[in-house]
Amino acid sequence: MKRNLILLLGVLCATFAMANGQFEKAMGKNIPAMFSADNQETLQGVINQLNRIGDAEGDRWEPYYYAAFGYVRMSGMVESADEKDKYLDLALETVAKGEAIKPNDSELETMRGYINMIKLAVDPASRGMMYSGMVFTSFQKAIKLNPDNPRAHYLMGRMQYGTAQFMGTGTEEACGSLFKAKVLYTQVERVANPFAPTWGKESTDESIKEICEGE
Numbered sequence: 001m002k003r004n005l006i007l008l009l010g011v012l013c014a015t016f017a018m019a020n021g022q023f024e025k026a027m028g029k030n031i032p033a034m035f036s037a038d039n040q041e042t043l044q045g046v047i048n049q050l051n052r053i054g055d056a057e058g059d060r061w062e063p064y065y066y067a068a069f070g071y072v073r074m075s076g077m078v079e080s081a082d083e084k085d086k087y088l089d090l091a092l093e094t095v096a097k098g099e100a101i102k103p104n105d106s107e108l109e110t111m112r113g114y115i116n117m118i119k120l121a122v123d124p125a126s127r128g129m130m131y132s133g134m135v136f137t138s139f140q141k142a143i144k145l146n147p148d149n150p151r152a153h154y155l156m157g158r159m160q161y162g163t164a165q166f167m168g169t170g171t172e173e174a175c176g177s178l179f180k181a182k183v184l185y186t187q188v189e190r191v192a193n194p195f196a197p198t199w200g201k202e203s204t205d206e207s208i209k210e211i212c213e214g215e
Helices: 002-019 023-036 040-057 062-075 081-101 106-122 124-145 150-167 172-187 201-212
Strands: none
Touching: 023 040, 023 062, 040 062, 040 081, 062 081, 062 106, 081 106, 106 124, 106 150, 124 150, 150 172, 150 201, 172 201
16 A cells, blocks of 8 residues: 555656656656666666656657666666566566557667567577567668667677577678668767667677677
């Protein structure tokens, strides 16, 4: 009962904040907090806030996108496969909330593919056949929806690299995707939406050094 009351008060507070034009302020605070949180308790608190903002606003996909990303980060903070799956399943549920608001969005589809790529990595031997196709399909769809989305090309490159390692083939295809992402990161302009995702440039550069320039 007490827990339900606390949750209700949280939603009401978020609703009041959104009604008073504080969406920008709330997102401006919680997006950086999601990336910087360094323990499960802090990260869960940020995820809860993002979900409350999304529930209160009702027509914005961004809070659910970043809450899903928070669950992805949470999966990296636990050890067991069951715990990882628990958070990754929550991430997929949260992405679905964003997709209900904005169907066929490149960023949300990229996040869906990212989550499933991590689920595959939890147990590649038993999950490869099931998840590989799902992941590639998501990244291909994300690129089709927005060919200039650098995160879709970056994660496609990571997936292609993993597949090449498994098959014992070359990394040319993966490097092509990674270099494409690098170019797009240098060309991308600040979009009208200040809360659109911008992450991935540093990871792309690191992947190119690791995979394409370290050979």
